[in-house]
Amino acid sequence: MSMGQEYLKAVRGRFNQLKDLGDRAVAQLNEQELHHVPAPESNSVAVIVRHLSGNMISRWTDFFTTDGEKPDRNRDGEFETVPVTKDELKELSEIGWSTLFRALESLDEDDLLVELYIRGERHTVIEAMERHLSHVASHIGQIVYIAKMLRGGSWVTLSIPKGQSEAYRAKTFGQ
Secondary structure (H helix, E strand, C coil), X not given: CCHHHHHHHHHHHHHHHHHHHHHHHHHCCCHHXXXXXXXXXXXXXXXXXXHHHHHHHHHHCCCXXXXXXXXXXXXXXXXXXXXXXXXXXXXHHHHHHHHHHHHHHHCCHHHCCCEEEECCXXXXXXXXXXXXXXXXXXXXXXXXHHHHHHHHHHCCCCCCCCCCHHHHHHHHHCC
């Protein structure tokens, strides 16, 4: 496998991991918790999910031929509190993720240095993917943090539980 192919595989894998992490955190919340705003200048999980979806759709629709900030995107509206059900939120999230994954699957290593634009700024495809990866990771981290705070003692860990690192190491590495 070439370096470019390996890079694309790694990026696709990271986005899949982030989607899974976010999905598993959101799955633990009820509809009321999805709309909980932790502090006055904070966002609810529902708002963050709506923003991520809007960002993915804008960035990765016709990304080679149009700016990643589409003129019809209402970014400010993504941050407004809008009552949505858990099912509606999941559907909206899937639209965003599907848009991203279709775009990533369409790429091959010859595309990595092709230039595209986001908010009028020139980026290579690599730069655009890295920019988006860090953006998504930061928001998924927010979702997990909020969900963990809300669920408290009923939170089901998404990784190695506290105090279980040694047991995990022994199981994984036979130590």
